[in-house]
Amino acid sequence: MTSVLPAACALEMLHTYSLIHDDLPAMDDDDYRRGRLTNHKVFGEATAILAGDALLTQAFILLAAEAPGESVSAAERLRVLQIIAIAAGSLGMVGGQVVDMESETKSVELPIVEYIHTHKTGALILASLQAGAILGGADNRAFAALTRYGECAGLAFQIADDILDIVGEQSQLGKDVGSDVHRGKATYPALLGLAESRRRAEELRDLAIEALAPLGTKAEPLRALVSFIVDRSR
């Protein structure tokens, strides 16, 4: 028994905290998320800020706690915590959101869009794969394979999400279709066109699957996952 479950809960908490704070009036000012009223619409802005702060902190409490019967060492647990914290912080998710806020309504180039995507969403996806690798006792080769997969799948996810914002159904997206366009956000389709964006997402999907080669059939769920991510945007 390893501490994969607490780490998975912690990652979900970090994701939820970032959504609650991103939805705030001072940030993206969203009233709906996954078809339901956002936290600040229901509980007020102060509580939403504090709920995000509490979830962010609780993630680290979980990551630092010894799981019952766990087999990872304290040093490994610290390493997992650090990887996840760096992915969540100013060099990861928060940094991506800062650049995203600053880029709104400005005309930005592709490298900026890629920075936003790889940091705002990609960093936590990558960290979740690396955390799983460490907690699952992966060797260096498997760790490198999962890292490469995480980088490619994370960016593929975001390009697919950008495409869905234009061509998707609201039920697929969980938020208003066209909200990126209305907000003047720079997206892959806006900069590269729909066809080229699709080509890149598919290329990244193939690279992600290629990276998993050393892991054999054990990695089948990850192959299916990145295919699902990219194919749903067709």
Place this chain on the structure above:
Amino acid sequence: MTSVLPAACALEMLHTYSLIHDDLPAMDDDDYRRGRLTNHKVFGEATAILAGDALLTQAFILLAAEAPGESVSAAERLRVLQIIAIAAGSLGMVGGQVVDMESETKSVELPIVEYIHTHKTGALILASLQAGAILGGADNRAFAALTRYGECAGLAFQIADDILDIVGEQSQLGKDVGSDVHRGKATYPALLGLAESRRRAEELRDLAIEALAPLGTKAEPLRALVSFIVDRSR
């Protein structure tokens, strides 16, 4: 060489994050802090929220990192991180702020005020003493002594702060005198009167000093600290 310095930096980051978020328009809506414009007044609300999030996360990055030449074990480092995270989270600082926000303009009783004080400010003061104890290699007796000191000194600090809000000079307080009263915040002087509040602060100071007895002269700076905290409110 122990990792006291990174831990001290992390605690300062957590304190700063909480001040930045507390000052937000949706929370205490303060324009000045320590005589200077607050973060959101200078950089805007979105950046202030994100700066707080980044500082909160960075604190855990620092606490998880191995300090050069440090002598504490990974297990001890995890314990310090966990104590500090619990003090910062929903059972500590965030929890105190939630109750504080909910109590504004309501008439509240002393146990609620004490809950707010021991959680909003007391928890992090206590955690800093316990973190220092662990990183300094304290035995159980010294750890217990510092815990008791931290509980008493933390509450004494907050009562003294409440008193200064009424009788202090702005330069002493670093914020507007009377701001608690204007905001309808429940304070010790409002509930117990000035004389009884002073008596309690002095009692807590004496209890804090008494708790340090097992530590001998090494604890002299801590005795001076709690005396300074209480005596400046006279």
